[in-house]
Amino acid sequence: MIQLPQQDELSAIEAKSMAQHIAFSPYIFQATVAMKELGILQFIDKYRRKGVLLSDIVKAVGVSEYGVSVLLDFALTCGLVTVVADEEDDQKNLARYSLTKVAFFLLHDEMSVVNFEFTQHFGYQGLAKLTESIKTGKPEGLKVFGNWETLYPHLAELPDQIRESWFSFDHFYSDHAFDEILPIIFESKPKHIVDIGGNTGRFTTKCLQYNGEVHMTIMDLPPQLAKASQNIAVLGLAERFHQFPCDMLDPKQVLAEKADIYWMSQFLDCFSEPQIKIILSNIANGITSKQKVFILETFWDAQQFDAAAFSLNATSLYFTCFANGNSRMYAADKFMALVEASGLAIEKRIDNIGLGHSLLICSKVT
Template identity: 25%
Template sequence: MTPEAEFSEAVSGLAPIALRTAATLRLADHIAAGHNTATLLADRIGADSDVLGRVLRFLVVRGVFGEPEPDVFALTPLSVTLLDGHPSKLCAWLDEGGIGGRMDTATRALTVAVRTGRSPYASIHGDTFYQDLAKYRSGPDFNTLRQSHSESFADEITAVFPWEGVQHVVDVGGGTGAFPEALMRRYSGLHTTLVDLPDAVAAAVRRITAAGLEKRFTAAPGSFFHPLPSGADVYTLINVLHNWNDDDAVRILRRCAEAADRNSTVVVVERLIDGADQRAITTMDLRMLLLLSGKERSLTQLRGVAEAAGLVHGQRSATAVGLDWVTFHTSGTQQPAADNRARGPSVLSQEFGSDIR
């Protein structure tokens, strides 16, 4: 597609809407099951066959579906990703009836965000994103979507940091446990603790238990705005800080600094604004603004919030999946020392609160 044609498609705005319609109606799954004409599909889903056929042809022209003969539709490599069982979970993200659809509603209020400098989410839905997420139960489960996203990079980021000799890692805001699982699989002597809200931590416990790694794992349900488990070798924040404005990012990092000892390392993993994939970075930057008043930061901006929290910058590394890995310390130490290791996870669970295993 030429730049002019791409611009014209973006201006029309119809392609993403048609794609979300196809996902919400589960057209790919129905076609895969043999309901492959507009009439059969309309009967199956309770739709107008003429309008449905027009939507399908709109998507055929764009390669989403195929039309091997008139009014007979087929899957293409693109529409295969819309199948309910596809590992990308793309259909769930695009479903207008789920949390992904509610997120997309907020993206339509970019003009409001530009004028106010704040997320329009609460003005649209009545609650902030996280408040809405906590009570909104219609449609696909957000933790399932979050897990599929984490799995796409968990193995890659375990290969960047020098984990040899590290005994205990606290994953702050670690979701459903994809990273702790990948880390413990790779390093048999390493213990992890996961801090997140109770529903995410419960999902992580199920995941870690199914993997047979529960003896080296501690669940720490709670908010990362509250005191964190103390004295670990490494504190990781993976795709966490970009969800928050600068003041809240400082509060989160300050909790890490308070929990860390003089030899601990705080690791921030997310896309920096000067990274290579500018399409992905600029998209995520606006998404964070619209949903959460968050932002993608430059290295200088990230250093600024870390220094305000009492942390000293160490080094930056890039991963193959486009994420940057930036280390910080409570002192000038560049790597966690081999001695002065953290206490065992059973002690940590007593200090922090309930262990829901």
């Protein structure tokens, strides 16, 4: 179980200091963006052991000494850079700058890079509408991109860099889980798997490549099916791929038939609780006692690390402000109660898959 922050352990000074970090957090973020875009952090990173002089940084990045120094002074106080001691430089009143571990991870840790660029390119501007989204239950931040009611039907219309950052964020977490989970899925030797909400076909592609006999069907909106079909065709896997256009929020939506497994990965967290009940009830009503339902999700309270729970709850605010205004990353108990209330029985739960995913293996209640 994750350890939530214990405020009684903070002194008044520590708590007040944290309050200032929150108050100026947009400045911390934008200063980090500037130092990355100008190449300041990357240049310092080359000299991580002995550090580098301000004059050398100024020359390397082509920005005024004022511009570089004002960023570095702030970076010193928010823990991104540090000064390396050097006796000879001290005598000349010179400072050599080196990266902290925090800045190192912002540059080199894939998760940190993906999360940072997702916020920078996709989320930052629209988050100013979070209060309005909370009040209306609508994704008001989405208006910075277009006059759209929800995000997913319009992913292809996002500007290139913004779309790339969104998909990098989406795929990073699922990709780490897929490779680990494929042996579990194919243990029962399924011949046909239906990928509900398959989006661009990432999971379907993995299955087609993993097993040369399985047939895969994606149930999704037409724009997502078109992109998935294109991606799968490029890889020469179209012969065993099938499309099933659908709207899973339609209470009368039928399922693609004759599947051994109905699969959903990071799909249900895109919906509100009433909508999840509709989707799962459709599935429960449409399957037989011999068919299985596999649900892969990230439960914020089932994480091994505090930072993971923090990131998932931040992602909930992305759903609030951008996706549809009413979905979130769920706590495990609340989510499992929705599954069981829909007419499905949870046969098995497997936690700590990939980067904090949980797998629920379900069957029809008989």
